[in-house]
Amino acid sequence: MDSGATATGIRFSSAAGRWILLASILGSGLAGIDATVVNVALPAIGADLGADFATLQWTVTSYTLTLASFILLGGSLGDRFGRRRIFVIGVIWFAVASLLCGIAPNAEVLIAARTLQGVGGALLTPGSLAMIQASFMPDDRARAIGAWSGLGGVATAIGPFLGGWLVQFASWRWVFLINVPLALAVVVISHRHVPESRGRANSGRLDIPGAVLGAVALAGVTYALIEAPAMGLASWPVLVTAAIGIAASVAFVVVERRSRNPMLPLGIFRSAQFSATNAVTFVIYGAFGVILFLLVVHLQVVSGFTPIASGTALLPVTILMLLLSARAGALAARIGPRIPMSVGPAICAVGLALMLRIGEDASYVFDVLPGVIVLGLGLSLLVAPLTATALATVDDEHAGLASGVNNAVARAAALIAIAVIPAAAGLTGEVYTNPGAFAEGFRTAVLIAVVALVAGALLAALTIRNVNLTTDDDGGVPEGEAVPEGAAHRARGEASLRHCAVDGPPIGTGAAHEAYAAEGGGSPRTR
Secondary structure: OOOOEEOOEEOOOOHHHHHHHHHHHHHHHHHHHHHHHHHHHHHHHHHHHOOOHHHHHHHHHHHHHHHHHHHHHHHHHHHHHOHHHHHHHHHHHHHHHHHHHHOOOOHHHHHHHHHHHHHHHHHHHHHHHHHHHHHEOHHHHHHHHHHHHHHHHHHHHHHHHHHHHHHHHOOOOHHHHOHHHHHHHHHHHHHHHOOOOOOOOOOOOOOHHHHHHHHHHHHHHHHHHHHHHHHOOOOHHHHHHHHHHHHHHHHHHHHHHHOOOOOOOHHHHHOHHHHHHHHHHHHHHHHHHHHHHHHHHHHHHOOOOOHHHHHOOOHHHHHHHHHHHHHHHHHHHHHOOHHHHHHHHHHHHHHHHHHHHOOOOOOHHHHHHHHHHHHHHHHHHHHHHHHHHHHHOOOHHHHHHHHHHHHHHHHHHHHHHHHHHHHHOOOOOOHHHOHHHHHHHHHHHHHHHHHHHHHHHHHHHHHOOOOOOOOOOOOOOOOOOOOOOOOOOOOOHHHHHHHHHHOOOOOOOOOOHHHHHHHOOOOHHHO
16 A cells, blocks of 8 residues: 655655544644633532632643643654654653543642643644644645644534533543543554654753743742632732742743753844734733633533533634634735734624623523624634734744744733633632622623733734735844744745634634644754
8 A cells, every 4th residue: 555655755645644644633632622621621520529719720720831831842852852752752641641630539639630731731732733744745734734723623623512511421520531542542543653753953952941940930920829819918828939930930031041942032022023912912812711711610600501502602713713714814914914913802802792791591592602703703803813923023944933932922821811810800719609609700800801802902003013924024033042943834825824723822712723833843944
């Protein structure tokens, strides 16, 4: 049988190509879907383990914390030691952590296992797209990435429905346990059908200190923000962890400035356009992150939706993004990103405002769906231009780094927003067991998110320039700045924007953006 392999790569239409796609889609789907379906299970987890709302927050943020902290390092490890090898290690790690989540006897063990899950996700996620990029022939890569994106979107759409079904008819534990057989399949397929690849030889040291300091900084600040409402701002655990987080943040900046091979070269932020794009990303995805966290809980606790119904409530967002985002990307390529990046968040703000109608005995068609559709339209207009702008503001050699940074910013924004906004809205303690109190807190959280989205729209209007998204015209990293080489996104223009349409920073409804972070280290130009 023809393997489909040539001297320069594997053909998209070959059986070998289909096996590589399957391994990449299943692997990235494990991490991407698990980041969303757990939200559906939160009320059941809280009831079964007797957890308060802060514990439910940690169930979500512990995973995001380690994923955001180590995803850039995961890409570098793959480039150095073999992308398939690190991908498979990540899948196995993720499976073991998922098993620990599924059998967790208490909330503390569950949170610890979720933290380990995030590490596994950071190892496997970068490799999912990097293996495609490394394996396929250059003229087939765009088709392969497009297939990965589309099928990844379908998987993400199915995930919340499957999670809701498992919670409703089996147990919340199966949301995690189902990962184990899927991971086993990924490992077998990868070993049999995925060729190994590495990036350009790099004799520099891995930036382990930077990765650890980044994780400690995020963990310290997040712990202080989540626990402050219950313990008090002046309590010693809050003060100590906040101090540790701040000190680690300062140390992280110092280490990255002095390192010869920094995980995050700070010079990349000298591009005003890149910094502005990431500032917009932080504001907007913070708002998205907290609402997506709260909405599925609100639908179950306040509106009486079943886990399946709440898990699939946002399905129209995924459908709209799959249908419309490529067109929005093409529009941005013609008129520039400023208008889409300014109007998109404003439309999303209207969508969230419509969700204020969701109350007791809410109707999905009349109360939930209008806001979901408007939100989907706004996201469809926003995500592709935002991601493409982040990539277009640096040169080709640093596009992988830029996309990884943009992804990490989006995840960190959600992490911090989930820690801050619920507390500001009064969602603490056992509030999720009180429908009236939760409804009041949800309303306040939505209003805060609406204000954040309007602020993001204004920020984009004031700071985003209409760079040409089809060329590398923005300069990116200043000359002379030491930046470890990242694999490029490679395809500017409308083809690139179509990929960005479904690979934008994670919102919990579209295909995972972290695949672009796959490019965290070596360049395929050496292959």
